[in-house]
Amino acid sequence: MASNTAGRVSPVSAQTRRGRKATAVGWLIWPALLLFALFFLLPLGVLGVMAFLSGNPVNAPAVHFTLRHFQRFFADDLYPEALWATLRIGFLTTLAALLLGYPLAHLMARAHSRIAHALLLMAVIAPMLTGIVVRTFAWMTLLQDRGVINTTLVALGVTERPLKLMYNEFGTIVALTHIYVPFMVLTLAGVIGRVDERLEDAARSLGATRWQAFREVTLPLSLPGILAGSLLVFALSISAYVTPVLMGGTDVLTLPMLIYQQVSSSFNPNFAGALGLILLAVSLTLVIAYNKVLAGLAGEEVS
Amino acid sequence: MRAKVDLGVIAYFGLNGAIVFFLLAPIAIVSVFAVNPTPYISFPPVGFTLAWFAKFFANPDFINALWLSLKVAAAVLVLSMLIGATAALALVRGNLPGARLATALFMSPLMLPAILTGLALFQIYLLAGIGRPIWGLVMGHTVVAVPYVIRTTLAVLHNFDRRLEEAAAALGADPARVFLEVTLPLIRPGVIAGGIFAFIVSFDQFPVSLFLVVPKGETLPVVLFNYMKFDLDGAIAAASMVSIALALTVVILLEWRIGLRAYLKL
Numbered sequence: 001m002a003s004n005t006a007g008r009v010s011p012v013s014a015q016t017r018r019g020r021k022a023t024a025v026g027w028l029i030w031p032a033l034l035l036f037a038l039f040f041l042l043p044l045g046v047l048g049v050m051a052f053l054s055g056n057p058v059n060a061p062a063v064h065f066t067l068r069h070f071q072r073f074f075a076d077d078l079y080p081e082a083l084w085a086t087l088r089i090g091f092l093t094t095l096a097a098l099l100l101g102y103p104l105a106h107l108m109a110r111a112h113s114r115i116a117h118a119l120l121l122m123a124v125i126a127p128m129l130t131g132i133v134v135r136t137f138a139w140m141t142l143l144q145d146r147g148v149i150n151t152t153l154v155a156l157g158v159t160e161r162p163l164k165l166m167y168n169e170f171g172t173i174v175a176l177t178h179i180y181v182p183f184m185v186l187t188l189a190g191v192i193g194r195v196d197e198r199l200e201d202a203a204r205s206l207g208a209t210r211w212q213a214f215r216e217v218t219l220p221l222s223l224p225g226i227l228a229g230s231l232l233v234f235a236l237s238i239s240a241y242v243t244p245v246l247m248g249g250t251d252v253l254t255l256p257m258l259i260y261q262q263v264s265s266s267f268n269p270n271f272a273g274a275l276g277l278i279l280l281a282v283s284l285t286l287v288i289a290y291n292k293v294l295a296g297l298a299g300e301e302v303s
Numbered sequence: 304m305r306a307k308v309d310l311g312v313i314a315y316f317g318l319n320g321a322i323v324f325f326l327l328a329p330i331a332i333v334s335v336f337a338v339n340p341t342p343y344i345s346f347p348p349v350g351f352t353l354a355w356f357a358k359f360f361a362n363p364d365f366i367n368a369l370w371l372s373l374k375v376a377a378a379v380l381v382l383s384m385l386i387g388a389t390a391a392l393a394l395v396r397g398n399l400p401g402a403r404l405a406t407a408l409f410m411s412p413l414m415l416p417a418i419l420t421g422l423a424l425f426q427i428y429l430l431a432g433i434g435r436p437i438w439g440l441v442m443g444h445t446v447v448a449v450p451y452v453i454r455t456t457l458a459v460l461h462n463f464d465r466r467l468e469e470a471a472a473a474l475g476a477d478p479a480r481v482f483l484e485v486t487l488p489l490i491r492p493g494v495i496a497g498g499i500f501a502f503i504v505s506f507d508q509f510p511v512s513l514f515l516v517v518p519k520g521e522t523l524p525v526v527l528f529n530y531m532k533f534d535l536d537g538a539i540a541a542a543s544m545v546s547i548a549l550a551l552t553v554v555i556l557l558e559w560r561i562g563l564r565a566y567l568k569l
Binding site: 022023025026027028029031032033035036038039040041042043044046047050056057058100103104107120123124126127129130131132133134135136137138139140141142144146147148151152178181182210211232235236238239241242245246256259260263269272273276279280283284286287290291 | 311315316318319322323325326327329330332333336343344345346347385386387389390392393394396397398399400405407408409411412414415416417418419420422423424425426427429430432442443445446449453503506507509510513514524527528531532535539540543546547550551553
């Protein structure tokens with residue numbers, strides 16, 4: 001892909017030219033195909049069917065097709081509001097991740113020393129490898145009433161009573177941003193790295209300030225990366241469960257929380273399926289957009 | 304003019320310093336609470352104790368969960384390396400019609416909400432009446448972990464010099480020997496790197512596990528999550544430190560053995 005050296009033809013394209021006749025190695029695709037057919041496609045298909053069934057076909061023989069789960073979704077304000085809250089949290093998290101991720105990705109892409117680059121990469125990867133539950137715990141210790149930030153603010157006399165930093169959407173978004181910034185940085189760094197630095201130098205030699213050169217040259221050229229990173233972070237944050245539950249308290253209700261509620265306490269797998277299908281529709285739209293953006297990126301590389 | 308530019312540079316590095324601090328400080332702070340003796344989370348720390356670690360290791364719920372998580376992650380590591388490496392080989396070498404579509408399918412768990420994968424598996428296990436066995440959990444984790452192995456192996460295969468294989472064949476090696484002595488050693492770093500990612504993905508996996516575990520048979524992240532809903536004390540911090548230590552060991556191993564950089568470009 002991007003790392004292919006210019007002189008060598010990649011194996012894929014060489015084979016394409018030889019024509020499409022599957023070789024014996026092609027049989028090795030089967031374990032993965034089987035895994036995905038049985039444990040991914042089939043279950044998702046079942047999820048889709050369950051969303052339109054009146055009950056569980058195993059223990060309710062008189063099961064029939066129905067739209068009532070979707071009607072229920074739109075009949076009660078609670079559910080569209082949860083969808084709206086999910087999208088709102090996803091949007092704000094994405095915006096925050098972009099604002100924090102872009103400068104760091106820029107520094108990473110422009111760092112010429114190998115060591116600086118490796119250290120920055122470590123700083124970005126380390127949080128990714130810490131697990132969502134652990135990172136959410138970290139934010140609870142920071143943002144709760146007796147947490148690090150409130151204790152410090154009260155001790156400094158900035159505020160008399162602790163600020164309400166968590167058990168609301170604000171805390172949820174802060175923690176989600178921390179969790180998903182690395183994905184943004186890694187996506188952006190690759191794209192910014194491919195923007196030729198000499199273009200900026202040329203702009204500067206023509207009298208542009210550093211900021212102007214960035215704004216007029218690098219920023220527009222990194223737009224596809226901004227789009228790809230944002231779609232990725234948005235897709236991840238609208239499906240978050242742990243963080244909204246722990247950081248949002250009773251103030252936050254999102255679609256993934258509703259889905260688990262339907263399975264664990266209401267035991268209504270059909271309605272859970274309908275909620276899942278709605279989340280799936282939103283995500284699939286994003287996945288398709290993401291792939292389009294990536295294909296556009298790959299196209300640019302070739303030219 | 305000169306001074307203005309320097310201010311911009313200072314702002315640039317200052318901002319980035321702040322962002323790195325934002326990324327790392329929350330993780331560092333956990334270590335403070337893991338050794339702070341107060342019975343609840345409080346700041347600033349008042350002393351040093353290893354009691355929370357003792358509490359973590361003495362609690363059978365935590366230890367059983369840690370064991371289960373490690374066992375599941377080990378199984379996922381092996382399964383996803385086997386399935387992922389063979390799939391990547393087939394995708395690049397198999398001349399398959401629809402290889403592009405298959406690649407998109409295999410990568411889709413990375414973008415699709417894992418909570419949906421969990422819910423969908425929960426429903427099909429329910430309909431099939433197989434309950435929630437551990438192998439069901441392992442298969443669920445494998446689906447979300449395999450993409451990493453396929454991705455890293457594909458990266459290696461795309462940079463693969465096939466003339467090495469041709470040379471071995473020309474020197475009289477039969478196809479099996481070429482595969483075992485040339486192809487396999489060359490793709491091994493990609494497969495191992497992907498396998499380590501798969502291990503971590505499984506070890507930290509939450510949304511898929513949430514739907515597929517049974518009471519008293521929960522993985523560590525699920526046990527920690529349930530504990531945190533009611534108690535927020537140093538035991539969680541200690542458990543976090545144990546998780547972080549495991550993850551860090553893996554990262555250092557990865558950087559040292561294979562070099563992380565090459566595998567994050569895709």
